[in-house]
Amino acid sequence: MSRIQESVIIRTVVRIMVPFIELFALYVIIHGAGGPGGGFQGGVIFGAAIILYAMIYGIAEGKKKMSDALDKILASTGLTIYAGTGLLCILFGGMFLQYGSVPLIPDNPALVSKYLIDLVELGIGTTVAAVMISLFFDVSPPESEEGELPDYEGVDV
Amino acid sequence: MKTLALLVVVITGVMLIYAGQDLPPFGDSNTDMYQHRMTQYFIENSESESGVSNIVTALLANYRGYDTLGETTVIFTAGMAVMLLLRRRET
Numbered sequence: 001m002s003r004i005q006e007s008v009i010i011r012t013v014v015r016i017m018v019p020f021i022e023l024f025a026l027y028v029i030i031h032g033a034g035g036p037g038g039g040f041q042g043g044v045i046f047g048a049a050i051i052l053y054a055m056i057y058g059i060a061e062g063k064k065k066m067s068d069a070l071d072k073i074l075a076s077t078g079l080t081i082y083a084g085t086g087l088l089c090i091l092f093g094g095m096f097l098q099y100g101s102v103p104l105i106p107d108n109p110a111l112v113s114k115y116l117i118d119l120v121e122l123g124i125g126t127t128v129a130a131v132m133i134s135l136f137f138d139v140s141p142p143e144s145e146e147g148e149l150p151d152y153e154g155v156d157v
Numbered sequence: 158m159k160t161l162a163l164l165v166v167v168i169t170g171v172m173l174i175y176a177g178q179d180l181p182p183f184g185d186s187n188t189d190m191y192q193h194r195m196t197q198y199f200i201e202n203s204e205s206e207s208g209v210s211n212i213v214t215a216l217l218a219n220y221r222g223y224d225t226l227g228e229t230t231v232i233f234t235a236g237m238a239v240m241l242l243l244r245r246r247e248t
Contacts, residue, residue, distance in 0.1 A: 032211065032214050033208075033209040033214055034209065035210075038214060039229075040228075068244075072240075075233055075236055076233070078233075079230060082225075082229055097223060097226070110206060110208035114207070117214065117218040117219060120218050120225075121214075123229070124229050127229050127232060127233050128232055131232050134236050134239070135236060138240060138244055139239075
């Protein structure tokens, strides 16, 4: 275990910060309709939260939070939500991804479009977050040494 | 080799700075880009048509939703490719 990972300060700060980073990621995704933000940015922030946790608590601990199987499921679920929304529009007689054609709220296609855009952004965020986390785990060092990162030489904690 | 790398970086930087001089002033509403009828159309109609107040999101998820679906597929495919190439087999 490296000296950074042993530090009580860093472990405590990370444990406190991770839920807030995840909350901020969800805020960025949902806020995409009304201001800066969106699925891509929010997804990367969510992925960064899990990556931060895995960096400090070890790869094995990180994989308990986000296993490889869950990664694969979430990555494909996000894309399915997006494509499924598009197909839903065809089902209700519109064109592919023509959100207004879904009769979710009567006589207000713009509002339906707003909610379906949020759904689509959520799908993008899910895929991006899962892919970011899986990329980090894929390039991380082997698990044989209980999932620890290499020692950062010359770094004082 | 280091000299060559430095040369490439300097040349690229000089080209970027040179090209940057021709960019329209930030926030100028008299440029061709802003006066284009597509831009005017999106500014006037994107909120009433797509329901979101952010024009960027309206373009990204509504007018160009098909493009964004492709972008998400690219990210998904890249992740799956890295997973296939690098993930160690469970032995």
